[in-house]
Amino acid sequence: MTSEAAKKDSITSSLRILAIETSAEICSIGLSLFGEVTIAENKANQNHSEHVLPMIDNLLEINDLSLGDIDVIGFGAGPGSFTGVRLACSVAQGLAFGVNIPVVPVPSLEALAQKTNRDKVLVCQDARMSQVYAAAFERIGDIWVPMVDPYVCDPQDVTIPAGDGWVACGSGFVSYKEVFETSKKFSIPILNGEYIRSTAREVLKITCRDFLAGKAVSAEDAIPTYVRNKVALTLDEQVSSR
Numbered sequence: 001m002t003s004e005a006a007k008k009d010s011i012t013s014s015l016r017i018l019a020i021e022t023s024a025e026i027c028s029i030g031l032s033l034f035g036e037v038t039i040a041e042n043k044a045n046q047n048h049s050e051h052v053l054p055m056i057d058n059l060l061e062i063n064d065l066s067l068g069d070i071d072v073i074g075f076g077a078g079p080g081s082f083t084g085v086r087l088a089c090s091v092a093q094g095l096a097f098g099v100n101i102p103v104v105p106v107p108s109l110e111a112l113a114q115k116t117n118r119d120k121v122l123v124c125q126d127a128r129m130s131q132v133y134a135a136a137f138e139r140i141g142d143i144w145v146p147m148v149d150p151y152v153c154d155p156q157d158v159t160i161p162a163g164d165g166w167v168a169c170g171s172g173f174v175s176y177k178e179v180f181e182t183s184k185k186f187s188i189p190i191l192n193g194e195y196i197r198s199t200a201r202e203v204l205k206i207t208c209r210d211f212l213a214g215k216a217v218s219a220e221d222a223i224p225t226y227v228r229n230k231v232a233l234t235l236d237e238q239v240s241s242r
Contacts, residue, residue: 013212015071018056018095019203022048022088023080023108024125024171029055030200032208033063039201048087056095068099072216074207076198077105078225079133079150080125085224093219102216104207107225110144111198112170113137114205116191120147120165124158124172125197132172133227136161142209152228155179160188169195 019030027048028041040059042051060067075092078085089105096103113121119139127133132155136148147161155176160166169191173180180186210216 013208015208015211016065016069017072017074017204017207017211018059018067018070019074019106019200019207020052020056020088020092021076021106021108021111021198021200021203022052022084023076023078024084024197025081026197026199027051027055028200028203029059030204031059031063031065032204033065037201037204038063039199041199048084052087052091056091067095070099070101072102072104072207072211074104074106074203074210075222076108076111076200076203077223078108079127079152079227080108085226089222089224093222096219096222101219102211103219103222104210104216105222105225106203106206106210107135107150108198109133109135109150109170110137110146111202111206112195113139113144114202115198116167116169116195118167118191120161120163120167122148122158122160122166122168122188124155124168124170126171126175127152127228130154131228132158132170132176134158134170134172136166144206150225150227156183158186160186167191171196 017032021028026041031038040055073092073096075088092103109123112123122136125133135150137144138147166188168188173190
């Protein structure tokens with residue numbers, strides 16, 4: 001496990017925020033305490049469920065906090081790994097319900113756009129099953145406005161939004177690198193491998209913004225973001241697709 005203590009980040013609120021992001025291969029937990037950000041991460045692959053609660057407990061303990069001291073919990077709501085997104089949602093719900101605090105579901109693709117610090121971002125994440133999750137966001141002020149809502153498609157069907165100034169990022173451009181390199185219609189810059197997944201840091205920032213804007217929900221109303229109707233193929237479908 002690695003941890004990172006940051007100096008003053010762009011989170012300048014007096015809020016105490018807990019963030020959970022497990023939609024990808026890294027289990028990422030964040031705490032913003034009056035603007036001071038601490039991030040803890042564990043590359044647990046599919047074992048996020050074994051680490052997420054101990055990591056949260058440790059982060060609270062080293063900051064001399066109890067769960068009841070937290071003002072709001074944000075979580076990466078996907079789309080992403082089905083089990084990872086469900087885990088983040090259920091943990092956020094359980095913790096928030098226990099101490100009666102609100103929750104902010106943060107779209108994981110928007111969080112990755114936030115990470116780039118660019119203004120017009122096409123995000124493309126590996127969705128497995130030879131597909132990708134994609135969306136496009138434009139930053140207007142402090143708000144990320146979806147120009148193209150999240151969708152799932154084959155890599156070759158990812159489209160560039162109209163207009164200039166777009167950049168692209170995400171694990172989809174790594175997993176299906178050859179598809180995009182050989183595509184004649186894909187012409188915008190792809191940011192380097194640093195921008196392939198969102199972390200709790202970006203979830204913290206968006207949670208703070210949305211909470212102050214009155215967009216938090218009660219624990220029971222927090223739901224993940226799904227854009228794929230089916231999360232697994234039946235055995236017959238797997239055989240027929242070969």
